[in-house]
Amino acid sequence: MxxxxxxxxxxxxxxxxxxxxxxxxxxxxxxxxxxxxxxxxxxxRITGRIRTPRIDERELDQLEGLAGPAAVFIPTWQEAEVIGSTLTHMLDAWAYAQLTVYIGCYRNDAATIASIIAATRGDPRVRLVVHGKDGPTSKADCLNRLYDALEEDEQRTGVTARLIVLHDAEDMVDPAALPLLDRALWQADFVQLPVLALPQPDSRWIGSHYSDEFAEAHGKALVVRDALGAAIPGAGVGCAIARGSLAQLARASQGKPFAEESLTEDYELGLKIAQAGGKGRFLRVRTAEGRLVATRAFFPPLLDQAVRQKTRWMHGIALQGWDRLGWGRQPVDLWMQLRDRxxxxxxxxxxxxxxxxxxxxxxxxxxxxxxxxxxxxxxxxxxxxxxxxxxxxxxxxxxxxxxxxxxxxxxxxxxxxxxxxxxxxxxxxxxxxxxxxxxxxRGAPIVWDKTEHRDHPALVQRDGQVA
Structure with a gap:
């Protein structure tokens, strides 16, 4: 009343x-x-469990060689604008004879295929893998096709890769990244490097807000996860997986190590390796002059593109992740999963x-x-x-x-x-x-809801605009 x-x-x-x-x-x-x-x-930080080591020129010289063959997986769909710059920079920065770059394309994406052929100029380290389906399927499906190509090459040559590195078509790699990942995998099964989302003068608010989020996530949150021994999720770029660990995931999933029913197969990858008993690491290292060894990229500059990307992350990590991965048994893993979701x-x-x-x-x-x-x-x-x-x-x-x-x-x-x-x-x-x-x-299919990329960090590096 x-x-x-x-x-x-x-x-x-x-x-x-x-x-x-x-x-x-x-x-x-x-x-x-x-x-x-x-x-x-x-x-x-105070107790020394978190530190950012620096490597000088002498140590970089010692890292020049690789302990074994390395494979890089780059799935693509309509990436003709940026894939050429990515490959040109990567092949120059990682001038290793033991490196093979596997690039996944679709048979109905002639522009991307032509851009790859023009950029690689017949470099024998590049393996162009054309998917037998029209694109886009899903990113994980394209990655699984690359894994099949790797297995085919290993069976044909008798040479087994030691590690597999994941990258996207718009990434600019660091020259020191591959040897550092190679060395880190002696004591781990999965290693993730930081990602630097570069500020964009033409998109100071939307495109550049990723800079703030990644600076905090990869400068604090993932650093804490590593220090506490929690499982390290994959970012999909700048991460390396030991060949044996990827083979173990493949055996558990009918030969498909990347989850095609997931929107964030990269995030799940590191957590699945941890669930299988593998060790994950987040590797944060600077050069003597202070450069962070990281993957650099421009993120979506337009509102609709940013919304689409954040939608996929939220859908895959927070909603699908609950269904697909469950909850961790260790308190620190449970804490981090609560934060993720x-x-x-x-x-x-x-x-x-x-x-x-x-x-x-x-x-x-x-x-x-x-x-x-x-x-x-x-x-x-x-x-x-x-x-x-x-x-x-x-x-x-x-x-x-x-x-x-x-x-x-x-x-x-x-x-x-x-x-x-x-x-x-x-x-x-x-x-x-x-x-x-x-x-x-309700049964809707998982489709590669990717964003468009037009600018590449390597193109502006010479102007001193890249961090």
Missing amino acids: LFASFTAAEWFLLVQHELLLFAAAFFALGMIDEFALDCTYLWC RGPLAAILLVIAYVLVCMIAVRLVLEQIGIAQAPPASPLLQALLWLNLTGLMLRFMVRFCCTAREYGWRQGVLAIPRTFVSNIIAIIAGRRAFAAYIGTL
């Missing part, structure tokens, strides 16, 4: 208060989680947060004109709001530090407002990911 006497304005204030309490509680949990990760990172919940909370901003503005108007008066905030709500405000300032500071470390203080400053761009993209991608997930549950 009490609620029946409420006016519309009073109902509005009640709903706004309850939404605020709900959002503040869940945002506080997220802030506590991030603070715990920050503290773990600092503690591991919070994307859809975070998108919902962000929607509520932006709705609350509008509702609070309406509330202030109602109070000013005397229609209704909001009750004072409870001590619990006040504590949660202060916790969230403090946590938000800390998040801005950490984001600034991570981005500034790789790209300079100006990009670090821009990283703060770019957080809101990231939030908007996450909200849109979250809605699409839910819709796509429901579609796959």
